Amino acid sequence: MNGLDLEPFYLSFKLAGITTFILFFIALPLSWWLSQTKSRFKPFIEAVVSLPIVLPPSVIGFYILFALSQNSPIGAFFEETFGIKMVFNFTGLVIASCFYSFPFMVQPLQGGFESLNKNMLEAAYIAGKSKLTTLLHVALPNIKPALLTATIITFAHTVGEFGVVLMVGGSIPGETKVASVAIYEAVEVMDYANAHIYSAIMLLISFSVLLGVYLFNHHYTRKAGIIV
Secondary structure, eight states: OTTOOOHHHHHHHHHHHHHHHHHHHHHHHHHHHHHHOOOTTHHHHHHHHHHHHHSOHHHHHHHHHHHHSTTSHHHHHHHHHHOOOOSSSHHHHHHHHHHHHHHHHHHHHHHHHHTSOHHHHHHHHHTTOOHHHHIIIIIGGGOHHHHHHHHHHHHHHHHTOOHHHHHHHOOOTTTTOOHHHHHHHHHHTTOHHHHHHHHHHHHHHHHHHHHHHHHHHHHHHHHTTOOO
16 A cells, blocks of 8 residues: 555544543533523633634644643643653643544534423423433433534544644654644655545545434434424
């Protein structure tokens, strides 16, 4: 395959898997709270959560790089206390990806919770179920399309990251050189054959992911007897 190195794809999938796993447990309670609260701070929190969607990746990457570098209190603390450098390694990529992909997990979950029948939730509370029990046993089973969308889109979005991971992780083979960075470097050295192969694989993965999500949602909607 023209000397194609598939390790960047392994790193991309590993990064996306870890990021998606972490974000699910962080975003789940926040999405639930946002869907239920009437707090006047809700618009402010939603704006903060959604910032990565509109901010250039270079801006996000710069601030994360600054915050995690050894010259910052956070970076210095981890390096001096645990001997861990937070930038230009896989750990830094995970942290950066969690920030960058956060809204792609929160927004579908929040939308799913907000679409729930309020009477169903009220009935659970009247039956004496706690908010946690209602979330886990009433709300979650009824937002399967939102759960799938949040999980898959977050995973796919993380696989396709470029600007943020390049700034925070650089391009260290076997450590931070993910697929998107590998494509950029192949184009830089005019290795268009490998760049085409890398890009085609990414295109196929992205299309397959989106198709899977839409097929599942369409099947779930038909099964639930909902006419769109």
